[in-house]
Amino acid sequence: MSKKDPKDPLVRCLVLLGLIPRYPKSSSVQELKTALEQRGFSVTARTLQRDLGEKLSTRFPLICQDDGQTYRWSFDSQAQISLPATDTAAALAMNLAEGHLKHLLPPGVLALLEPQFATARNHLQSLQHNPLTRWAQRVRSLPNGKALLPASVDGAVWENVATALLEQRQLQVDYLSRVKGEVKAMTLHPKGLASRGPTSYLIASVGDYIDLRHFALHRIQRAELLNTPACDEDFDMDVYLPTAAFTPRQGTGTVNLVADVHPDTAWILRETPLSEDQTLLPLPGTNWLRIRASVADDQETLRWVFGIGEEMKVLEPMAWQQEIRQRLQMAGNLYAR
Template sequence: MSARQDTLFRYLNMLQLIPRAPHYRATSTLQALLEERGFKVDIRSIQRDLEKMSGHFPLLCDKSSRPFRWSFDPGFKSNLPAMDTATALTLVLAEEYLTGLLPQVAIDQLGGQFHNARKYLDSLERNSFAHWTQFVKAIPNGKALIPAPISHDVWQWVTDALLNGYALDVQYLSRAKNQVKTYVLHPLGLVARHSVTYLLATVNEYDDVRQFALHRIQTVKQSQADLRTQRGFNLDDYIAQGAFGYPVDDGAVNLKAKVRSDVAWMLSETPVSHSQVLSEPDENGWVLLEAEVPNDQQTQWWLQGFGSAVDVLEPKSWREAIHKQARKILGLDE
């Protein structure tokens, strides 16, 4: 590789390593990260490179301390790599779908890519994509509530702490007590569920994992306390155990239910579990559904949403609970 090519690739790697404001990276940190990628260069050379590139990119330099710290302007939108039609349509679909699931501050993080995708499609005036908005829609499954708003600072601090491994000092509005509490949180994971995004963390000196809705975090900053890691914690296992499904217990149940043909067709394409089995329709058009599912209230609510198109047979406790709920609803008319 020629010296010119080596410099070009170093520049590209350096640009990839610089975060958007309000976060930053010092030249010494950039030097260490570049060395991990195989580029050996001294700090003075990195500083000169950054000053050259700041003439072509919206780089911000904090010179209040040494080594200097660098970041991109928060509104910077990159056009690299070049857009193509398939990618643009995928991004538009992703934006429409995610807008109903993720907080606006998370959508804003991808705003540059979404903007470029729409701009690219808008530019195709001479072909069939000229009216692309008429052909691309994403519809959420079920009623999607408007995501709870999260401040930009909270999102930046939480995601950075989670990925870079440090504790957070937060003031948090407790839903149970309707009071603002001060905690030291030790981040373990981030989960977007319906219209609320949760930080999973241990609190202060305790070891139990708790869920904190990001929109209830009122202030946040990096804590001076050392991060307390949780050995053996696995996010997939945590979710699989029913942490977000209002579990009745830690086990599973064998679901048996009669379902109408249209429900059976949907489940044949999108099964309720990997163990799902559907019978042939009987003379009345009912299909027997058998599947192992979590013993949680969320699955029961999902079944209730089908109304008379689903008749739960087992577990008997679920059947009784659903019938009891139906009787309560009918009693509202009395």
């Protein structure tokens, strides 16, 4: 009998294991039966219950709950399982990803991934003589610049936001407005999710409005998943992001940055340019260089330029030069006091 034969009970059980959610989520026998049928497996509820109760629960950390109407099944929340057996290269990738993602994802999301991370760590530790293990011990992912701790996101909020986004369902949320400093109830139509440094944002429209806004997940104090379908007009993340107001803009589009830079900064910008059209030309009679590049006209870019400090002198745009002068004067006044 072929391994892919839908009548093969072993194949059916393997697929079934992959359908069972982790606690506190759970699935009823009927829900699992429907999911199996969608994957080409024809099975009765009685056979499915026997598979779960007599075969799988004796070998895997499954939890069975009786809600008074039916039995509901879950994997133990801390269960470390891998179906099929963990691949060494995949385990290495997960191990390295853990170090990178802990600077980006909120704690609640990292907790959901911990069983997979633990499985990867255990697999690599078991390979005492495998050179890949030594690689994992000697390779690290470091954040660029000062990494802030991720904002704390409630686990239930994350679960409902992710489900609403994937299933295109509306969300009823209590959201803490940073501008008004008060909690407001609203109905959201989820469109996308963006991670920006230590903060994750839900991109959504509100109620009957069609304009898009973004909501910091850690400011969502409560999220209720509704059965009402979300407004599902076309949404293109790549089209939206360049216009998204994640950072206050000075103007629209880009500006031509012209500045004189110290050779140390010029070396870095030669290796990691600001833009595709960047040029760096030597300044006669000095070891400094003049940079020209098209950059975004926003506060984030201006803050980056300001952070270069005495190693960059901005010549254009003039508005940036004036703002940098004002900031330096305010900083000088602050320290003079």
